Amino acid sequence: MRCPQCSRGDSKVLDSRPADDGAVIRRRRECLACGGRFTTYERIEAAPFVVIKKDGRREPWSAQKILRGLTTACEKRPVAIPVLERLVADVERDLRGRYEREVPTREVGELVTERLRAVDPVAYVRFASVYRQFQDVHRFKEELERLMESGRTVASEGPREP
Numbered sequence: 001m002r003c004p005q006c007s008r009g010d011s012k013v014l015d016s017r018p019a020d021d022g023a024v025i026r027r028r029r030e031c032l033a034c035g036g037r038f039t040t041y042e043r044i045e046a047a048p049f050v051v052i053k054k055d056g057r058r059e060p061w062s063a064q065k066i067l068r069g070l071t072t073a074c075e076k077r078p079v080a081i082p083v084l085e086r087l088v089a090d091v092e093r094d095l096r097g098r099y100e101r102e103v104p105t106r107e108v109g110e111l112v113t114e115r116l117r118a119v120d121p122v123a124y125v126r127f128a129s130v131y132r133q134f135q136d137v138h139r140f141k142e143e144l145e146r147l148m149e150s151g152r153t154v155a156s157e158g159p160r161e162p
Contacts, residue, residue: 003031004038011038020089049095050102058102063088066112073127079120087115 001011008031015028025042049061070084091111095103109131117124128143 001029001038001040003034003036005036006031006034008033023089047101049092049099051108052102052104054105061092061103063092066091066108069127069130070112070116070123073116073130074120074123077120077123079123083119087112087119091115 002009003011010032011029012032013027014030014037017026018024019026019041020043023043027040027042028037029040030037050058051061052058066088067084070087071081074084091108094111095107099107113124113128113131116127125144
């Protein structure tokens with residue numbers, strides 16, 4: 001592993017532990033040249049996973065892209081980034097269990113919105129408004145009414161774990 005401070009390739013492992021429910025090994029390292037410490041992550045290289053877009057295009061799976069969308073939806077909301085990272089990891093795990101190599105974007109969006117709804121109702125509405133491409137205020141109002149009918153009031157509930 002190349003040191004991020006001095007770019008030398010000699011380092012020793014100080015600590016190793018499982019992360020992300022055992023799917024990743026987190027290693028704390030120390031550079032033998034400069035003494036700098038850094039963290040690396042080791043994971044199994046999964047088979048390529050592709051998302052089939054609405055227009056038929058295929059695009060590589062990007063957990064970061066989903067996390068960016070969730071972070072935007074949760075802006076100024078009391079939702080911690082680790083909660084969103086777990087949500088994305090759970091969605092990816094579910095999709096890989098159901099689909100071998102390709103997944104329709106519709107399935108990705110439905111799983112993400114379903115899980116986000118349990119975490120934060122306001123962020124859910126924000127995310128759903130982009131994902132479902134509400135064309136007018138009436139469609140937006142319908143979604144809010146569905147949310148309120150399901151027993152979730154936006155004002156009275158705080159963030160939840162997925």
